[in-house]
Amino acid sequence: MCKVVACLWITFLTDLFQGADMALNNPEGSGNGYPQRRGWRSSCGKRRFKYSDLSLEIIKYLTSLSWVGLPEQLGVRRHLKTCVTYHEKFQLYDLGVNHPFRGDRFVKSKAFFDEKGLFQSTNVVLMEPKPASKDDLLKVHTEDYVNRIYRLAELKKPYDIDTPVSSRILEGARFIVGGVIAAGTAVFERRVNRAVALGGGFHHAGRSYGGGFCLFNDIAILIEHLREKSNLKRALVLDYDVHAGNGTSDIYYSDPGVLYISLHQDPRTIYPGRGFIHEIGSGEGEGYNVNIPLPMRTGEKAYLHALEEIFLPLAEEFKPELIIANGGSDAHFADHLGSLGLTAKGFFKISRTITAAAEKICGGKVVLLVGSGYNITVLPYCWYALAAGVAEPDLTQDVIEDFFPAPHDPWQNMKQVETVLKKLKTVLRKYWKSF
Secondary structure, three states, rough: HHHHHHHHHHHHHHHHHHHHHHHHHHOOOOOOOOOOOOOOOOOOOOOOEEOOOHHHHHHHHHHOOOOOOOOHHOOOOOOEEEEEOOHHHHHHHHOOOOOOOOOOHHHHHHHHHHHHHHHHHHOOOEEEEOOHHHHHHOOOOHHHHHHHHHHHHHHHOOOOHHHHHHHHHHHHHHHHHHHHHHHHHHHHOOOOOOEEEEEOOOOOOOOOOOOEEOOOOOOEEEHHHHHHHHHHOEEEEOOOOOOOHHHHHHHHHOOOOEEEEEEOOOOHHHHOOOOOOOOOHHHOOOOOOEEEOOOOOOEHHHOOOOOOHHHHHHHHHHHHEEEEEEEEEHHHHOOOOOOOOEEEEHHHHHHHHHHHHHHOOOOOOEEEEEEEEEOOHHHHHHHHHHHHHOOOOOOOOHHHHOOOOOOOOOOOHHHHHHHHHHHHHHHOOOOOOOO
């Protein structure tokens, strides 16, 4: 009963107390945290309001809630916008001429989003983030590793053959990580419904190592930031990148508070050679590291079938407070570093599936990290499809364009995918009732 009446009273109480914090922290009376029965003088009138036992029970109920996301706790949904994080300094994360990861991806995608009217949509707000601090990086990475990257940046020396470092690259990385933190915080604090963090998804970076074009693991940094600042308990990470996220997997391999699910190309055929079915987690985290290795040239419908068969039931059973999805366009059939068979429409369906799951399970709280992709021609089309699937609820897949027509059957490799799913479900049955 209190919950129902509280929904009706919340506006009245906010006005009465000149804001919830004033009411709860500066009560007139005994100092026990609640107003005395003799009443309270409203700032908007001379009348005194008498409190019944029911009034006090409602106030006690309200004080038991977190003021962050209060309407959702009372069962009230607000219409909020989707934020997209972007900063012109993202393009500083440019790993060099002839490198697959160039900074122009951000400029070209932003221009394509503008052309499509995404930032003119009434559902979307553009957010310009601040750079992540060194303390933010240390929430996940060891001090020795962070200091090493800073030294390499000063010396302009590479971390490894694939991952160069310079002061410009470091600055770009910090802005991208800052964008992920800003996006996730805005969603979790309910200032926006959903968020798209452009450039994010550095999933190959572990606590004390980098590689695979990645210096700092922004996914883990966001999770640890929200754990520290907002008491996040359960996060689900869905990694839809063509490569397995060995860094994210390693960081949370024994952590039951993070369910990591990765759909990726068969690790026997692609970097980093990790992400097999048997890599299931360890200790308290056993069963919380889920890999779905897909055969080369897996078609779009077979891919989406795998997503629905594993991600959806696990998400419903785990009941995360937040879903973080990371990837980009490298699972597209025309990507230069991957060999899966998605189209731009397929990426739209992925983000729609994730968004629908979030709406059902965690009040819509989803952060989509979009950073990968190594065919600059198709990349803006795919990034737009992913972002629009989250940000534009009324958009249909018919308006999603692709630069190239799909060259093969969308059901390709369905039998092999079913074999993978059967093996995986046999393993998961030990840990999850859904299977």
